[in-house]
Amino acid sequence: MADTAHRVVRMEPPRRPERLVELDTMGVVSDAARPLSIPERLLQITGVRRLIVVVVLCLAWQLYAMWLNNNLLFPTLGETLEALYDAIVNGPLIQRTLTSLQILLTGYAAGLAIAGIFTTLAITTRVGTDFLSTLTAMFNPLPAIALLPLALLWFGLGAKSLVFVIIHSVLWAVALNTHSGFTSVSPTLRMAGQNCGLRGLSYVAFLLVPAAFPSILTGLKIGWAFAWRTLIAAELVFGVSSRSGGLGWFIFENRNQLEIPSVFAGLLTVITIGLFVESVIFRSIENVTIRRWGMQN
């Protein structure tokens, strides 16, 4: 019967009776979902977890500085906070911060506007695409701060020069990300948009921009970080004019006077603003847009 030369072992499962179950007789599952305990719930919140990281870092700072015991090199957290309080209440810190933010926002907005025009041109015409990719390839690697001497020559010592270098630092990052976002919109979605009657500018505004919003948001974030960095670095070089200088100037000034806790206070302000923009402003934009739309988890 079996061909022993081949040695094929065929498994023979047992023949079993059929089974029909009435669902009512099964009873109810008692513990399908258990509520989380309070510590478990707290750890679910990203903000809480991040706060723990910050607290640990602050502790490490305080302990290390106390062990070093040299406030010219590395002041303690306590001294820094003291200097920060003093600079806010009695000193020029708020004024300096506002000056910086005002210039920053002017440059950022102008950079975004120009990036918007460039990418719209790039998506609608082929020449525009070549124009944008060439310019981006040329200028994106060029550090904005390297343009500062030239800007000073063209626009003089003042806000105009700073706005110019900020535009440069924002423009290419945002344009590059927006354009790559536009080109990666799925062909089906494009056709669906055209099929619904979208043409020209309305096609860009109502289809491409929302569809490419994850990339655009990444561009906005990178642009923000570039702009912020460029501004502080530029201010470190010359202030705006020494009377109404920004945060960078505040840091530079205090370093010259060896007020190191105040230098740290200035740096802490830069970090705090950066953290706020990233984890409050950009995060809320993400929550009401790409997270809600299921484009990012």
Next chain:
Amino acid sequence: MDAATRGTGNAPLLAVDNVTLQYKTEQHLVTATYRVGFEVYAGERYVVLGPSGCGKSTLLKAVAGFMQPVEGQIRLSGKQIKQPGSDRMMVFQEFDQLLPWKTVLGNVLFPLLVNRRMPKAEATEHARELLAKVNLSRFENIYPHMLSGGMKQRVAIARALAMEPAVLLMDEPFAALDALTRRKMQEELKALWDDVGFTVLFVTHSIEEAILVGSRILVLSPHPGRVKAELNADHLNFSDIGTPAFEKVHRRIHDLLFADRIETALATETH
């Protein structure tokens, strides 16, 4: 739509006249269809059936206005089709045809508002009616990423029908669904057709789907797509599945599609 495009007269609604379609890939110029001609009358469920590579999807894209024929003409109510338009709403196979940043209701409203078809309140009411027809009323405030594949396709159908297009174009709309959902969607589409009474041009590669959905079937041969036959299938319904009459039509179309398979197999062997 106005009476001219909805008319039940003897003139065909959609005329595809000796259409040759070509597109370029990186290395080749591909001829998708060669001198394909057919006519669709108002109220028909016209199915274009063929194996992959017969240019049926390309043909539908040309009717939608996304590409121009290199030879021949496509006319809707006597007017040549030159660009995409909302008088030919299309339901795609892919689920990502819905706008992820709009809710279900927002998606159905979108073409109505873009084309300023009616004031917003009226459009909302109209969109809600259509969502009710595809059984999605409960989901109108949900974003597409939370819907199942079948629900997404129903939203796409509601969005297309909301525009009351002269002809509804469907490009293998149920091909990416599981078998059970697909059958349910086919039945729902037919019920919707009974209820609303639109004209549909439907592309598929499934013989069974063609017989179930279509009132008339155009059979295309592959590489490039050419017309092989045009059949009537209005007499068969879901209850006929498995009956000898159904099997007979199925077998007939199957033979039409695969008659020259042996010849091609021989031809490729001799290469």
